[in-house]
Amino acid sequence: MSFEEFEHQARLYVLGAMEEDEQAAFEDARREFGRRAESVIEECRRLNAAFALALRPQPPKQEAKAKLMSLIQKSLAEKRATKA
Amino acid sequence: MGGVRRQDPEALSQLYDRYSGVLKALALRIVHNEAESEDLLQEIYMEIWNHAQNYVQERGKALGWMVTLTRRRSIDRLRKRLSYARVEERLQKETEQQPGAWSYHSVDEDLEASDMRAVLIKIMEGLPPAQREAIEFAYFQGMSQREIAAHTGIPLGTIKTRLELGLKKISDGLKGLKHEF
Numbered sequence: 001m002s003f004e005e006f007e008h009q010a011r012l013y014v015l016g017a018m019e020e021d022e023q024a025a026f027e028d029a030r031r032e033f034g035r036r037a038e039s040v041i042e043e044c045r046r047l048n049a050a051f052a053l054a055l056r057p058q059p060p061k062q063e064a065k066a067k068l069m070s071l072i073q074k075s076l077a078e079k080r081a082t083k084a
Numbered sequence: 085m086g087g088v089r090r091q092d093p094e095a096l097s098q099l100y101d102r103y104s105g106v107l108k109a110l111a112l113r114i115v116h117n118e119a120e121s122e123d124l125l126q127e128i129y130m131e132i133w134n135h136a137q138n139y140v141q142e143r144g145k146a147l148g149w150m151v152t153l154t155r156r157r158s159i160d161r162l163r164k165r166l167s168y169a170r171v172e173e174r175l176q177k178e179t180e181q182q183p184g185a186w187s188y189h190s191v192d193e194d195l196e197a198s199d200m201r202a203v204l205i206k207i208m209e210g211l212p213p214a215q216r217e218a219i220e221f222a223y224f225q226g227m228s229q230r231e232i233a234a235h236t237g238i239p240l241g242t243i244k245t246r247l248e249l250g251l252k253k254i255s256d257g258l259k260g261l262k263h264e265f
Binding site for chain 2: 008011012015016017018019043044045046047048049050051052053054055056057058059060061064065067068069071072073075076079
């Protein structure tokens with residue numbers, strides 16, 4: 001696989017749109033290209049975030065955060081109790 | 085994210101205030117159900133809290149990691165909820181009613197759109213509809229290239245080309261943007 005081809009494939013890889021056989025070849029090329037490959041993949045990950053950021057934000061319900069933080073406090077208390 | 089890794093609830097609270105709207109929008113776009121998207125959001129933040137140590141800063145920004153988590157969980161939920169046949173039927177309906185995921189959020193309709201979002205939407209909307217549709221199937225429904233081809237009845241080679249060209253255009257468009265993602 002050429003590096004240019006790898007760059008094309010990296011976008012599909014990050015999107016999860018590759019087939020299994022393509023993914024295996026991609027992983028081989030990824031190892032072969034080393035750091036250059038990781039840098040391309042990292043750049044492609046911006047795509048994932050960009051698609052989400054292009055959507056209109058949907059604020060969650062007010063009570064949702066209180067519920068989450070209560071679960072977090074409970075989880076912390078359990079961890080502390082286990083350590084003690 | 086460092087604070088969350090140190091298990092500081094205040095850090096998670098800040099992360100929630102900053103990104104919950106974006107992550108919920110993504111979950112909602114995938115599962116199309118308000119209550120489920122709220123459930124997912126809670127699960128995702130619990131996962132962030134419990135697995136923040138797995139986040140490797142060198143591999144990308146925190147938002148990218150959170151978006152990946154959100155997308156994966158939401159697509160899993162969608163697949164569990166409906167049989168594949170039902171998904172196909174629903175997608176067909178959605179495609180007819182709503183040809184573009186980003187187009188109905190056009191900047192003109194959203195006075196509060198941030199500059200960043202406005203630029204991103206312009207990039208997405210600048211794609212030919214066929215390329216955008218292929219990307220939407222891959223991104224919002226988690227379909228592989230073969231699944232998109234089977235679903236749309238369009239040859240696999242054409243789908244590959246559409247995805248390749250569309251993603252390259254978006255990628256090129258993002259190159260000029262400096263942002264946290």
